[in-house]
Amino acid sequence: MTVWDPNLIVVGVDGSEASQHAASTAVEMARAAGATLHLVTVVRPPEGWWGIVGSPPTPAALTEALEDAQREILDRVVDHLDLDGVTHETVEDMGDPGRVLAAYCEEQDADLLVVGRRGAGFIERLVIGSVANKVVNDAPCPVLVIP
Ligand SMILES: Nc1ncnc2c1ncn2[C@@H]1O[C@H](COP(=O)(O)OP(=O)(O)OP(=O)(O)O)[C@@H](O)[C@H]1O
Numbered sequence: 673m674t675v676w677d678p679n680l681i682v683v684g685v686d687g688s689e690a691s692q693h694a695a696s697t698a699v700e701m702a703r704a705a706g707a708t709l710h711l712v713t714v715v716r717p718p719e720g721w722w723g724i725v726g727s728p729p730t731p732a733a734l735t736e737a738l739e740d741a742q743r744e745i746l747d748r749v750v751d752h753l754d755l756d757g758v759t760h761e762t763v764e765d766m767g768d769p770g771r772v773l774a775a776y777c778e779e780q781d782a783d784l785l786v787v788g789r790r791g792a793g794f795i796e797r798l799v800i801g802s803v804a805n806k807v808v809n810d811a812p813c814p815v816l817v818i819p
Pocket residue numbers: 683684685686688690691692694712713714715716769773786787788789790791792793794795798800801802803804805
């Protein structure tokens with residue numbers, strides 16, 4: 673019988689309370705397993721935002737602002753974690769979050785993806801967030817969904 677011996681655990685971070693729980697769980701699992709942890713945050717590209725924000729900034733400026741904001745979110749989450757003794761990396765990527773997380777796990781040959789059941793979205797009536805739903809369907813590895 674082979675025991676589960678993960679080398680790489682990936683966790684999706686969007687700054688929500690659920691993703692904070694997901695990150696804490698992922699840290700403890702990585703520590704217990706001696707696995708590497710990648711904390712990944714995905715910036716949604718700014719397409720389609722014109723008109724909502726009034727006179728639009730240039731796409732490059734907007735993208736940069738979004739990347740900075742997402743980086744701050746990731747830094748804040750990492751600040752709250754006890755990562756002592758856990759080999760880890762923070763990663764910022766861009767695109768559709770569910771798709772990018774699944775592709776990242778494929779590329780990196782991840783052994784586990786951890787996400788929150790809900791995220792930073794506002795649509796409270798959804799039972800499970802669209803990103804969580806997407807990765808449960810599409811990720812190449814097991815997915816752990818944390819409430
Ligand atoms: N941009 C992102 N980058 C990395 N991980 C993310 C991102 N968005 C969501 N996640 C992960 O997915 C989990 C579920 O979030 P999700 O976005 O599916 O729920 P929601 O925001 O409540 O719903 P929706 O986005 O569909 O309105 C989060 O707790 C987090 O772990």
